[in-house]
Amino acid sequence: MAEIKQIVMPGDPIDSSLGKPRNGVYKCGDQQFCSEYFGIVQISDQSIDIVPFAGPYFPRRGDKVIGKVIEVGPSMWTVDINSPYYTLLHMNDTPWRANAGNIKKLLGVGDYVYAKVMTVNEIKESWITLKDVGLRKLEGGHITSIPAPKVPRIIGKGGSMVNMIKDATSTRIVVGQNGLIWVDGEPENVMTAISAIKMVEREAHTTGLTDRMQKYLEEIRSEKNGNSI
Amino acid sequence: MGTASDIKLIDENGLRIDGRSPTELRPLKIETDVLDRADGSAYIEWGGNKILVAVYGPREAYPKHTQDIDKAVIKARYNMSAFSVDERKRPGPDRRSVEISKVISEALQAAVMVEQFPRAQIDVFIEVLQADAGTRIAGLTASSVALASAGIPMRDLVVGCAAGKVDGKIVLDLGKEEDNFGQADLPMGILARSGKIVLMQMDGDLTEDEFNQATELIMDATRRIYEIQREALAGKYRAMAIERGGE
Numbered sequence: 001m002a003e004i005k006q007i008v009m010p011g012d013p014i015d016s017s018l019g020k021p022r023n024g025v026y027k028c029g030d031q032q033f034c035s036e037y038f039g040i041v042q043i044s045d046q047s048i049d050i051v052p053f054a055g056p057y058f059p060r061r062g063d064k065v066i067g068k069v070i071e072v073g074p075s076m077w078t079v080d081i082n083s084p085y086y087t088l089l090h091m092n093d094t095p096w097r098a099n100a101g102n103i104k105k106l107l108g109v110g111d112y113v114y115a116k117v118m119t120v121n122e123i124k125e126s127w128i129t130l131k132d133v134g135l136r137k138l139e140g141g142h143i144t145s146i147p148a149p150k151v152p153r154i155i156g157k158g159g160s161m162v163n164m165i166k167d168a169t170s171t172r173i174v175v176g177q178n179g180l181i182w183v184d185g186e187p188e189n190v191m192t193a194i195s196a197i198k199m200v201e202r203e204a205h206t207t208g209l210t211d212r213m214q215k216y217l218e219e220i221r222s223e224k225n226g227n228s229i
Numbered sequence: 230m231g232t233a234s235d236i237k238l239i240d241e242n243g244l245r246i247d248g249r250s251p252t253e254l255r256p257l258k259i260e261t262d263v264l265d266r267a268d269g270s271a272y273i274e275w276g277g278n279k280i281l282v283a284v285y286g287p288r289e290a291y292p293k294h295t296q297d298i299d300k301a302v303i304k305a306r307y308n309m310s311a312f313s314v315d316e317r318k319r320p321g322p323d324r325r326s327v328e329i330s331k332v333i334s335e336a337l338q339a340a341v342m343v344e345q346f347p348r349a350q351i352d353v354f355i356e357v358l359q360a361d362a363g364t365r366i367a368g369l370t371a372s373s374v375a376l377a378s379a380g381i382p383m384r385d386l387v388v389g390c391a392a393g394k395v396d397g398k399i400v401l402d403l404g405k406e407e408d409n410f411g412q413a414d415l416p417m418g419i420l421a422r423s424g425k426i427v428l429m430q431m432d433g434d435l436t437e438d439e440f441n442q443a444t445e446l447i448m449d450a451t452r453r454i455y456e457i458q459r460e461a462l463a464g465k466y467r468a469m470a471i472e473r474g475g476e
Binding site for chain 2: 007009010011012024026028034036037038039052053054055056084085086122123124147149202203205206
């Protein structure tokens with residue numbers, strides 16, 4: 001049975017006896033903390049976070065994100081990472097040998113990249129890099145998106161949720177911290193994986209989701225087998 | 230205000246023209262996430278008012294000269310539909326709607342944590358589909374719900390409410406006739422938990438005592454409206470959990 005976590009509104013006081021207030025709270029009195037989001041209370045080893053139901057993504061240093069190239073300059077790409085601010089990718093931060101003025105052949109407008117946030121400054125300008133293990137241009141596949149605050153639910157504890165979806169649907173999935181998800185595989189399997197992701201998005205605020213997801217995926221698999229016989 | 234008339238707005242039993250007591254609100258209903266394309270949205274029905282609010286952003290502010298290097302700007306746009314009033318309203322911004330857009334923007338700016346989004350703008354579109362007195366506070370009430378549902382960090386929810394003077398008596402939440410033929414109208418926007426005032430305008434005249442009395446009525450009504458706002462936001466998620474539990 002799905003149990004709901006405690007829902008809070010902006011301005012609601014947080015009971016800090018349960019842990020140390022961390023994300024999504026602000027000081028609203030001497031010893032008092034209040035929620036700054038409409039979301040749920042998450043208590044995990046000695047700290048309290050408020051996880052909003054929706055909301056924008058803010059780049060943080062070290063985040064791995066999926067972005068879409070929206071503009072090509074002489075030596076930089078402007079990349080949309082599903083955030084209020086665009087980010088920049090410089091040609092020297094890619095693994096390719098590039099000549100200034102001719103970088104369009106490496107990445108064009110509309111291409112997707114899996115990149116890491118390198119720096120963010122105080123006015124929220126950010127730069128990303130492709131120079132790390134696993135970072136690359138994403139070729140083929142489908143892009144789907146969920147609100148960034150729900151990304152941890154898609155990944156699950158130690159990647160359990162996303163691995164389960166990958167195994168059950170035999171697809172390749174890359175989840176960006178910014179809420180964009182790249183899914184590749186047979187079209188039919190991709191559709192199944194996307195519907196599973198959408199289910200996590202809808203029910204992110206309930207408990208026992210991993211078990212329900214397992215049941216859901218098994219159901220789909222047996223349905224498919226039933227049809228093919 | 231304005232036109233004096235012989236219409237009796239309060240009868241011998243102390244009831245108002247629509248049968249309400251002086252401290253009674255008109256029926257109020259709020260719905261959230263009514264628009265798919267917007268980041269957050271709300272629909273409010275308050276008496277005869279029907280207002281739709283859509284929130285977009287935060288996103289980089291354009292034109293660039295409107296950007297603020299250390300905080301976000303909130304651009305609220307209050308717009309009345311041509312069909313929202315008895316006689317056709319000429320579409321487009323006019324003196325009144327520019328003023329209302331400005332005061333609503335400033336009221337919301339006090340609640341939203343704008344310092345978290347330098348250089349950004351948050352758009353709030355308030356479309357009045359049907360007007361029936363008190364559209365600015367109804368729009369404000371719905372805007373703060375839409376902002377919360379868009380996941381924008383806020384210090385508090387903003388609640389709007391009005392009081393006024395009708396037939397020499399202080400009453401809560403003026404209806405259309407009371408607004409047109411009454412003696413004063415006092416709309417207020419309040420931060421629900423802290424009770425701070427973020428919007429206040431007055432049309433007509435009130436004595437100091439009357440003003441205090443009106444403020445008290447508003448503060449009391451604010452708590453009731455706040456509960457409706459909370460229910461509009463949380464109700465859906467709670468209902469979903471019950472539905473799942475029932476399977």
